[in-house]
Amino acid sequence: MSDLPFPLQPMLAKAVSEVPGADSVPGGLLYEPKWDGFRAVIHVEDGKCEIGSRGSKTLTRYFPELAEALLEHLPDRCVVDGEIVVRRGEPGAERLDWEALSQRIHPADSRVRMLASQTPASFIAFDLLGIDDHNLLEVPFAERRKALEGVAETFSEPVHLSQVTDDVELARRWLVEFEGAGLDGVVAKPLAAAYEPNKRLMLKVKHKRTADAVVLGYRVHKSGQGVGSLLLGMYDDGGELRNVGGASAFSDKRRLELVDELEPDVMRDESGEIVRGETDRSRFASAKDVSYVRLHPRRVVEVRYDQMEGDRFRHTVQFERWRPDREPRYCTFEQLEIPVAYDLSRVLA
Incomplete structure (x- = not known):
């Protein structure tokens, strides 16, 4: 992955008013939930994990428990795009907790360690940008997703694979139903698209403007x-x-x-x-x-x-x-x- 820069600015989404049909984009769309957390690009290499923010800042020190889990569940020498979230509630009634997540950004090391124990974070993976010597930025999303699913066979709490669907009606149900779990909407990703950092090539539908x-x-x-x-x-x-x-x-x-x-x-x-x-x-x-x-x-x-x-x-x-x-x-x-x-x-x- 020597030619894959890090930190890497993630690809972004443009707001639209409704979930678009799969045939509205050449090559079709794949839909996934829009997670309400911190966007993060994960870089694992030589036994070290770095967590980069959407703005290319390093978030690693704020999430020590997550960095440790990512080293355990991700293969060495890979770059994965996803979202950091904090969950709360009893099993069967969980939802995302934005306030607890935002408090994780704190300058004091002692408080960082305390919050890592009290409000541990999870990572939701939704794109694979590089693995071993393979830079996947120019590879269509359909192929990147398939490769990510192979990597995700080793995932377990607190590292997860974001679910997807090519069924637009199911995606529209997600937009309504998943709000109750604290999710933010639905993202539609062109299956034929390469990964273009800092470009708004994906489409997002949110519950509020x-x-x-x-x-x-x-x-x-x-x-x-x-x-x-x-x-x-x-x-x-x-x-x-x-x-x-x-x-x-x-x-x-x-x-x-x-x-x-x-x-x-x-x-x-x-x-x-x-x-x-x-x-x-x-x-x-x-x-x-x-x-x-x-x-x-x-x-x-x-x-x-x-x-x-x-x-x-x-x-x-x-x-x-x-x-x-x-x-x-x-x-x-x-x-x-x-x-x-x-x-x-x-x-x-």
């Missing part, structure tokens, strides 16, 4: 206490970080908590004073204070939104959760679901 955005700053609440709203940004095709709107509707308690959470990211000048900026004024509320506290653009948040208007959110969006596993530079407009064009005259008719 969400997006990852970079936190650019915050406005102080009108009461003068706490965060009133977060200013959000995304990168355009030219690499420019553009303001796309804001997230608000925080409780009094949460507003105060956010001030402390965001303090490490606050921009300050040479004298230590907080750097402030201003957004454009609305012609409908020209007297409104548009100043905000500027933040270093390094924190990613997942938000819920209804629709876009141009390159901005149509309405104020809702805070969903922090994404410590995501890199700001991957918060692009490309991730958004773009509605299919429709002739207004047909609606009016």
Whole structure:
């Protein structure tokens, strides 16, 4: 695998509004559940396991128990794409636990060891990118999946093989039924496609419309206490970080908590004073204070939104959760679901 780079940016998916038919893509589609966890590319070689994040960061130190299990269940000299999850609940009533998973990213080694014992992680494998001296990136997904199934014959808890189907009706049932287990939707993968890192060639259908955005700053609440709203940004095709709107509707308690959470990211000048900026004024509320506290653009948040208007959110969006596993530079407009064009005259008719 000398010609297979690591860390490796995983191939991504583009949002669509419904599960597409298998014949909608040349060569057909294979469907699998969309797991709500941390995307991870696993590299095993010479008795060592490295876990790379979606943004090519190393996650190995945060999941020592999983690295040990992967060494046991994966063959030496392989690269596997998949998802790290944390499960909770009694047998027969388990579901994914995002909060427990997100807490696993912690700087203190002692806490990492404690959480590895209290909330151990599992790995769901869904693609094989390399094995022995074979680089499989150019191999069609149908063949990569078959090779992965061969590797998975040695899998057991906490390493699993993601199930798949070529039955679109079953995939549509999964979209509804698997939500109860905490899954995020369904992914459709072109069977004939090569693996292209950082390209959105797969298709995903989620239960809700969400997006990852970079936190650019915050406005102080009108009461003068706490965060009133977060200013959000995304990168355009030219690499420019553009303001796309804001997230608000925080409780009094949460507003105060956010001030402390965001303090490490606050921009300050040479004298230590907080750097402030201003957004454009609305012609409908020209007297409104548009100043905000500027933040270093390094924190990613997942938000819920209804629709876009141009390159901005149509309405104020809702805070969903922090994404410590995501890199700001991957918060692009490309991730958004773009509605299919429709002739207004047909609606009016």
